Amino acid sequence: MIIINPSLQHVPKRFIIQSLEKESTICYGILYGMSKGQFAHEIRMNINEAEEFIENFYTTFPIMTQFIDDIILI
Template sequence: MLSADYRQLEMRVLAHLSEDAKLISLLQKEGDFFQTVTDAWNASSAVLNEVDRNKVKQLCYGILYGMGAASLAKQLSMEKHEAQQLISSFFQQFPKVRAWIDKTLKACHQDGFVCTLLGRRRYLACITSELQTERAQAERQAVNFCIQVDLHSGVLCLITELR
């Protein structure tokens, strides 16, 4: 039996999909990815107070799953405006991630579905819902589907190769 640990795999898929050079560069460095991001962030941000690794990790995964400022604030025990500042700062650090999310959502609103790298589609009827909560859920599902299915496809290919 083989055991493998693909660290920060969701972040790696996001980096690939978004083609964000800075995110790719940070993922290629040795050591703890979230600590590396935290250190880079603290060195370059005059806006934020010291941000700790745990907050950065929760923020990164929150971005992946479409978490808004209110949910992030609750999770990190902070004010909503502070959480929004963290989210905005994340997208300043990794602008191509924001661009990829926006492009994915625009295509989904236009076509009614999202498509993965290997061509798998997920239709999201609620993407054009009049109800904001339904539309927001479909938007979260659109982004998450692309990341999770591409991740799953990659792992499945690796398992197949190992057999």
């Protein structure tokens, strides 16, 4: 199992299901242009939490910024 959020690396698997849902949603959401507001709605969190989650994703995977820029240019 690959865990995107590095803060969950040592958390027992049974406690990370909800986080995996968030990670899956943000991965697909990024690819399809989901806004942070839509992400917050889908995951049932407030906009500030969603923004922090998205920022953590880009910090963890900085290559995604270039990937998104490349897709937009195509």
